[in-house]
Amino acid sequence: MKSSVITFPGSNCDRDMHVALKKFGFNNKMVWHDDNELPKSDLVVLPGGFSYGDYLRCGSMASKSKIMQSVINFANSGGLVLGICNGFQILVETGLVPGVLLRNKYLEFICKNVFIKVDNKNNPYFKNLDKEILEFHIAHNEGNYFCTSDQLKQIEDNNQIAIYYSNKSGKIEDQFNPNGSLNNIAGIFNKEKNVLGMMPHPERMIDKSLSGEDGSLFFKNLINNIK
Amino acid sequence: MEVNEQIAIDHGLKKEEYQKICDLLKRTPNLTELGIFSAMWNEHCSYKSSRLHLKKLPTSGEKVIQGPGENAGVIDIDDGDAIVFKIESHNHPSFIEPYQGAATGVGGIMRDVFTMGARPIANLNSIHFGSPQNKKTKNLLRGVVHGIGGYGNCMGVPTIAGQTSFDSSYNGNILVNAMTLGLVKKDKIFYSKAAGLNKPVIYVGSKTGRDGIHGASMASASFDEKIEEKKPTVQVGDPFTEKLLLEACLELMAGDSIIAIQDMGAAGLTSSSIEMASKGNLGIEIDLNKVPCRESKMTPYEIMLSESQERMLIVLENGKEELAKKIFDKWNLDFAVIGKTTNSKNIELFFDNQKVANIPINTLVENSPMYDRKWKKTKLPKKNKIKKEDLKKLKVKDVLKKILSHPNICSKEWIWQQYDHTVMGDTIQKPGGDSGVVRVHGTKKAVAATVDSSAVYCWAHPLSGGKQIVCESWRNLISVGATPIAITNCLNFGSPENDVNMGEFVECVQGIGEASKHLQFPVVSGNVSFYNQTKEVGIKPTPSIGGVGLIKDYTKMISMDFKELNNLVLLIGKTEGHIDQSLFARTILDEKNGPPPEINLFNEKNNGETMLQLIEKNFVKSAHDVSIGGLITAISKMCIKGNKGIELNKPKSLISEIEYLFSEDQGRYIIEIHPNNLDKVVNILDENSVHYEKLGKIVQNHMTINPKTNITIDELKSYNTNWLTNYMSA
Amino acid sequence: MKVSAIITLKKDVLDPQGKVIQQALDGMGFKDVNEVRQGKYFEIDVKEDDPKKSRKIVEDMCNKLLANLVIEDYKIIEIQ
Amino acid sequence: MKVSAIITLKKDVLDPQGKVIQQALDGMGFKDVNEVRQGKYFEIDVKEDDPKKSRKIVEDMCNKLLANLVIEDYKIIEIQ
Ligand SMILES: Nc1ncnc2c1ncn2[C@@H]1O[C@H](COP(=O)(O)OP(=O)(O)O)[C@@H](O)[C@H]1O
Numbered sequence A: 001m002k003s004s005v006i007t008f009p010g011s012n013c014d015r016d017m018h019v020a021l022k023k024f025g026f027n028n029k030m031v032w033h034d035d036n037e038l039p040k041s042d043l044v045v046l047p048g049g050f051s052y053g054d055y056l057r058c059g060s061m062a063s064k065s066k067i068m069q070s071v072i073n074f075a076n077s078g079g080l081v082l083g084i085c086n087g088f089q090i091l092v093e094t095g096l097v098p099g100v101l102l103r104n105k106y107l108e109f110i111c112k113n114v115f116i117k118v119d120n121k122n123n124p125y126f127k128n129l130d131k132e133i134l135e136f137h138i139a140h141n142e143g144n145y146f147c148t149s150d151q152l153k154q155i156e157d158n159n160q161i162a163i164y165y166s167n168k169s170g171k172i173e174d175q176f177n178p179n180g181s182l183n184n185i186a187g188i189f190n191k192e193k194n195v196l197g198m199m200p201h202p203e204r205m206i207d208k209s210l211s212g213e214d215g216s217l218f219f220k221n222l223i224n225n226i227k
Numbered sequence B: 001m002e003v004n005e006q007i008a009i010d011h012g013l014k015k016e017e018y019q020k021i022c023d024l025l026k027r028t029p030n031l032t033e034l035g036i037f038s039a040m041w042n043e044h045c046s047y048k049s050s051r052l053h054l055k056k057l058p059t060s061g062e063k064v065i066q067g068p069g070e071n072a073g074v075i076d077i078d079d080g081d082a083i084v085f086k087i088e089s090h091n092h093p094s095f096i097e098p099y100q101g102a103a104t105g106v107g108g109i110m111r112d113v114f115t116m117g118a119r120p121i122a123n124l125n126s127i128h129f130g131s132p133q134n135k136k137t138k139n140l141l142r143g144v145v146h147g148i149g150g151y152g153n154c155m156g157v158p159t160i161a162g163q164t165s166f167d168s169s170y171n172g173n174i175l176v177n178a179m180t181l182g183l184v185k186k187d188k189i190f191y192s193k194a195a196g197l198n199k200p201v202i203y204v205g206s207k208t209g210r211d212g213i214h215g216a217s218m219a220s221a222s223f224d225e226k227i228e229e230k231k232p233t234v235q236v237g238d239p240f241t242e243k244l245l246l247e248a249c250l251e252l253m254a255g256d257s258i259i260a261i262q263d264m265g266a267a268g269l270t271s272s273s274i275e276m277a278s279k280g281n282l283g284i285e286i287d288l289n290k291v292p293c294r295e296s297k298m299t300p301y302e303i304m305l306s307e308s309q310e311r312m313l314i315v316l317e318n319g320k321e322e323l324a325k326k327i328f329d330k331w332n333l334d335f336a337v338i339g340k341t342t343n344s345k346n347i348e349l350f351f352d353n354q355k356v357a358n359i360p361i362n363t364l365v366e367n368s369p370m371y372d373r374k375w376k377k378t379k380l381p382k383k384n385k386i387k388k389e390d391l392k393k394l395k396v397k398d399v400l401k402k403i404l405s406h407p408n409i410c411s412k413e414w415i416w417q418q419y420d421h422t423v424m425g426d427t428i429q430k431p432g433g434d435s436g437v438v439r440v441h442g443t444k445k446a447v448a449a450t451v452d453s454s455a456v457y458c459w460a461h462p463l464s465g466g467k468q469i470v471c472e473s474w475r476n477l478i479s480v481g482a483t484p485i486a487i488t489n490c491l492n493f494g495s496p497e498n499d500v501n502m503g504e505f506v507e508c509v510q511g512i513g514e515a516s517k518h519l520q521f522p523v524v525s526g527n528v529s530f531y532n533q534t535k536e537v538g539i540k541p542t543p544s545i546g547g548v549g550l551i552k553d554y555t556k557m558i559s560m561d562f563k564e565l566n567n568l569v570l571l572i573g574k575t576e577g578h579i580d581q582s583l584f585a586r587t588i589l590d591e592k593n594g595p596p597p598e599i600n601l602f603n604e605k606n607n608g609e610t611m612l613q614l615i616e617k618n619f620v621k622s623a624h625d626v627s628i629g630g631l632i633t634a635i636s637k638m639c640i641k642g643n644k645g646i647e648l649n650k651p652k653s654l655i656s657e658i659e660y661l662f663s664e665d666q667g668r669y670i671i672e673i674h675p676n677n678l679d680k681v682v683n684i685l686d687e688n689s690v691h692y693e694k695l696g697k698i699v700q701n702h703m704t705i706n707p708k709t710n711i712t713i714d715e716l717k718s719y720n721t722n723w724l725t726n727y728m729s730a
Numbered sequence C, D: 001m002k003v004s005a006i007i008t009l010k011k012d013v014l015d016p017q018g019k020v021i022q023q024a025l026d027g028m029g030f031k032d033v034n035e036v037r038q039g040k041y042f043e044i045d046v047k048e049d050d051p052k053k054s055r056k057i058v059e060d061m062c063n064k065l066l067a068n069l070v071i072e073d074y075k076i077i078e079i080q
């Protein structure tokens, strides 16, 4: 299986993602933001970090990079595009997934483990996953998902909510919401479910010596679904 | 402008120093030259008050590849790998503008590390604030934490450990010390020594602006009352540009184009160009019109003294300019050939086709002033007579509650949760443990790092205090299963012109030296920050020690959380009941006098090495050193982290219960072992003549100290975890 | 010409920053504050001498990059 | 009254945001830009009906919290 990770100026989880994809069997290529063409890929990943320093709105300047036109075309033709953290913010800025990501509610960067509940398995990312609740890691300053009430209705009607912040047993309540995100939303699909943006970093949880191993489940399942 | 004595004094130079400059030059310097002298000869760059004493520190050892004198120290961690590390202060700017001051401090220390060819793999910080009641403290703390996070998080380097304290002596002068570790291959280390004639001198990074002109002088002047009106220029950090600079430099370093490289830190282009030339025993020529400038009409004086961040100076091999330029273009960074190395042994500056400065480099470096300042010795204070009856009246639970929720003991999670501590995917011990630990990417090895200071002990008796911090650093590394290798130090003191403050400096350095020599834990890099004072009053002497150690097999790393019910808990080291200067004495008894705990370097070493033997044999399931707050504080933290309780045995000791639980005797560790291994463990301890006690056994969710004192783990947690969050949100 | 623009969050979008600043002000004794909203300010110096054209250029920039029109509004406040 | 204030970096202070935004605009084809400076905008609604007094209150806020006068300047641009 072939994957591509895009490196934007200021990306800093690109290597981590590369390591994770390789570990679970992807043949991964690093792609520079200023290139025109995507290599042939089964999966394109927009990694976390601070593209362009997040100096305007997170992800806004990266969304105008040269390579993004190819990524958008790839997504529109049904290709799998996964945006993690800053990658999610970039996806939102391109309009590939709806909504925006605002500053965290308490205006503080948050780095910690959280539980997420997988809401929708009818898609290439979570199909066949045998757990509903995963322990994932978040590290972000702007993960406070927001959209208008019309958008929210559409998203819900189309089953586009991928994951929610929850507690260990899957309860989705305000007290388990780390950043003020609307309805505890942690990740969103596009309508067709081939594009996924999410705040948590599965690539940081691929080894039992790290903060946990639920990221491994995610990647193993993903590559099996693509095969 | 004609230079005269008054202008020199305005530049922070002393009358005699100005005279010396005229004598060395055999003429009056022009303004640009005077600026260069003032920058090179100030405390920050010249170490004029400290050099004499720093020489006494042990700086070499089997594992030391590079000691002090370069951008950072370098140690060998086997298999061709090396760790580059250093700590730096950014105290004064952080008081004036906490966010930018702290941010640029982090940026500066990371540059020191990647200048040597190392990719930064971990950040640490040691931050000290005034009393929580002081009205400025909260905003300073918030600004500093946001600044450290803002820069480090954006760079994608995990912040894995640190230290935070509050003390009213920092009310008008906070401390912000930042430390970085980088990883490099032993044969790919870059140095700042220029070599060869007519080699191109390259400027890369951000453009030069008017920021921080005289920043280095500011760092060397104490705050007076008017500081708030003074509005000195503080630099704004640009972590995005630094991230690009890091990647571009590492890309260029992968080849063989670089002869020497030096970041532009304090005193910017001045100190970087002079240091490179001086080390290579060469001259250097710079055309200032070629320096990329942000503002129009910048003068030679401003260009030379600007402290704009995110800039580097490189001496390249001839003919590599195009290749280098291509890399910096790719990363959208400024690149300019601004000069060349010469055989004049002078620094020669040109501007608008005129020579605007010409100074022999040895006058700036070797001939810079060095002072043997007057200093006062501190006598060991007399022990306090504490009445046993007073201690008997205290309830253990009440005392423990106060100690665990004390600002200097309570959990600092509010801080480190704002630092990305997991990026790079190799953090295996996050903040909150005895040391932060990161794996050496792609290997079985891991590196542990800790930063510590004990201002109260240093204030009471600098010599003991100096020794104590080195020992504490050593213990924190051992507690996670790492073999300590070397330290870096950031020496934060008041004015060297005050004989008490100078004495504190001299004796702390002596203590650090003695301990580091005995433990074979050499000093490989460091930084001195003087003039941390408001009006005439200096801060408590606060040397910060950054320690680094190696874990050969990261699966053998130890953490402090209690692991398993029914396991036994042992205390390594002897409890004598030293209460003076303990957190207990200072906060519960309100007794601020007396000597700090005694340091026995022989026991320290023996206990530590024996710990490493036990860990090597896999006997240790969890471990934690005993530091401020004493035995019961250490045990409480292990309970909280492991979410388990303990039933303590009745101590066999003759001292009172309070003294037993809260005294701060040194050289102690708490370990958890499986009951089946007790005999084997005891054997090893006996063989090494290490004093130990059986403390008790691990149970579910409550701590039983004596028949009357029983505390649930939830209670312990609530004592320990809430203070800082409540304080910051109030 | 120098064109100044401000970008603000739309009315119905939560402004966490404004809220926290309001709390901080309150804590400092500024009790009589109904609301604080935070936005961005840009001063853009374009190589164009015609005020109308300059405005047009900056509006274009706002539409294409500076503002996210899903949540933000922009306003040109000064041209000189 | 509603008082609007803008806070900008002092002239000689580096504006990393502005610099990068300018580069991004350049990449998108906005070539004729001399400079971009970014600042903050605040809209503060105070329980005070007198314009002069309202201004005074917000200036006070700027001095004490909103601006760091070491690197920033502020300006009240509108009161209504
Ligand atoms: N400013 C900080 N940044 C990161 N971690 C911190 C900071 N302050 C404290 N910590 C973490 O909190 C924990 C407690 O610190 P400290 O009380 O100094 O520990 P110890 O007494 O074991 O040396 C440590 O793990 C430390 O790394």
Ligand SMILES: [Mg+2]
Residues within 6 Å of the ligand: B433, B434, B476, B479, B624, B625, B627
């Ligand atoms: Mg410790």
